[in-house]
Structure formats: structure tokens, C-alpha cells
Amino acid sequence: MMGLERLVLNLKTKVLKALKPKKLYDKVEKSESMRVEIRSKKARKLIEETLKIADSPKNKSYAF
Template sequence: MVMMGLERLMVFLKSRMRFLKMKKPYDKIEKSESMRVEIRSRKARKLVEETLKIADSPKTKTYAF
């Protein structure tokens, strides 16, 4: 009795997996120039924040270049 339930569950899961594999993947959205600028500015802000955090830390040594 339990085996029949498990078998039905396995058949259901296998068919569901096949269905998901057959689905068409999403269309990739091309990035506009403004999106690229926004991404670059976010990365730059993050880099500045990390640099300031390290520079303000009392544990780090500063080097004169």
C-alpha cells in the first residue's frame, strides 16, 4: 500500500521535472546605458565604503606611498 503511494509520487515528480525542463527559459533583458551606469556607480560606492571602513579601523596600519 505504501509502495503504491511512493510510486505515484515518483511518477508525479518525474513528470513535473520533465515539464519544468521543457519550459522555455526567460528572455534575457538587454541592459540599457543608464542601467550600466547605475551598476557601475553602485560598485564604486560599495568600494568606497569598504575602503573607508578599512581606513577608519584602528587595527589597520596606513602606509605612506
């Protein structure tokens, strides 16, 4: 019975995927300013996580 259920599920997903409308837009190329913004967001997130760990009373931090 498991094989039949798997077959039905497989067919169902294939049919639903075939009925889904295709994307009608092209992928947008990232400009240099968009890349800079992404890098700065990642940097801010990394700094925030580092400060959160450093301020945590559970972790020992070493002064260099």
C-alpha cells in the same frame, strides 16, 4: 548500496528538472543608464569598504 542511492538521487533530480516549467521571457538587454547605475553601485560599495578598512584601528594606514 551507495551506487543505488546515487542512481535514485540522479534520476530524481532529472525528473524534477524536466517537470520544472520553462522560462517564457526573453533576457532583457541592459541599457546604458542601467550600466552606469551598476558601475556607480560597485564604486560606492568599493569606497565604503575602503573607508571601513581605513577607519579600522587594527590596520595601519600610510599617508602618501
